[in-house]
Amino acid sequence: MNANSISLHRLKNLIRYEWAMEKRFYLVGTLGIFLITFSVCLTIWFNNISGFVWTSTDYNPIFFGGFVFLSVFGISQGFIDLREKSSTIRYLTLPASILEKYVLQVCLRLVLPILIYLIAFWLGANLSVDIYYFIQNSILEKSALPEIEKAEILYLYWIPNANIDIGYWGLFGLILLLPILMFMGGGIFGKWGFIAMPASIAVFLLLMFGSYFGLSWLVDASAFNAGGSYAIRIDYPAVAMDVPLFVLVCVVLVWTAVFLPFIVTYLKLKEREV
Template sequence: MSINNTFSWNRFLLLCRQYQIHNGKFLMYAIVGYCGVVFIILSLGQLGNDAEAFGINVFLQLLLTFGAIFGVLYTGYSFSPFRAKESTISYLTMPASALEKFLFELVSRIGLALFLLPFFYWLTFNLQGLFFELVSEADFDPIWFSTFAEMDISPIDESFWLPVVIIFSSLLVFVLPFTGAAIFSKQPLIKTLFSVAIIMTSFGSVIYVVMEPLGLSNYTPNDSLFLLPNKEEAAVRFAALTLILINVVMLFTAYLKIKEKEV
């Protein structure tokens, strides 16, 4: 069986080891820089907030903000060997299958963005809050898992599909630049963002042009139609299924681009 159609844990772990050797210091500096930026912005924000400590609401808002910005920047430069012809050839001729290379990029980019960025943000948020408490009169309550348990999440508990929408819409923020990095060799993040903007604008324009003249906005579909949104729950379900499909298609496209480059 061809190596391009197989998966070996040994080869996969060798890819991880090689990445750690070549990029370990860069990752360490990037994490320190990320924590430094978060620490500084939190400090400036508290100084502009009458020196009051931030709570869980600000924590969640900034978590989404920092996670989206730094996550997109990090995943947007996945498949870094594809940026130059020489490194592309070296990468494609490595003794590893396309599936192993794809899964490694998926784990080392999207996986790290989903888990390490929130972790180091949480760590920096608490350390900065404790430091700010020492140098000011503000009272800071550290954010723990018990803090989230005390929040009112009844709207999410009442719906199966709403958490699915939240999870896969968050995942799509990272999957889009990840796939764009596999498609575009030069300036992948900029080209991906531009392409997404063009597609969304075109799609919105088509929907508007089609729905308004035909009066489709006044059409009420049958309740038995599973995929067509009729009520709020159906609309959330439709959005969830659409997001799942988009994520799967985008990831499969990235995998096919690796296979295509190997050919």
């Protein structure tokens, strides 16, 4: 069997295997997302004073907070069969190519959780609005109620009327990068990926900013004296269309990093197969 061959029949069998072994993970995870979202939103409605207006874009902070939680504790559980010796042997000897196992992991452990989270969050948030108004109107018989708009599923990942400039694409790349890095962490660090990967990201950022301040101090130490300014300049120099060079470089690096973990994860799985 070619390591990079793909057969729909073998993929179907892999899906059956994944469901048989990990269906509790998917079912409990989906139900947990729904219940947590429902509970958090309902708590917010009952703890706000009457008269406030909650728009569809106000869900974004809650949504992205849950997105980070999902990435760290959910998506980091990729390649779970490679964490124990017995399950590793069983998984590696399955009648499927390396590429098929990899594609299935990307689809079921990275893409699917993000889609499930989007739908479960939307359902939980909107149901909480209906339950809140039902309790207030029918049980507590209150009429002066806050105005709460329901969540718009297209607005959860995309902010309407936003200024879609290069900085926005950099932010979108960072949001997309988090679950991809956590997926890679699950393949590299195993069961400790949810700790080791965030720690690796923190160390990388520390080294990056530490080197910046260290080199800045060597060039001009006066900026670090009392009254000095060592803020990072991102508005100069500028390149085409008044885009700061610092921002452009960051966007290029971020989107390069978005695709690089897929290659690293595939090569790590290929190494395990050998």
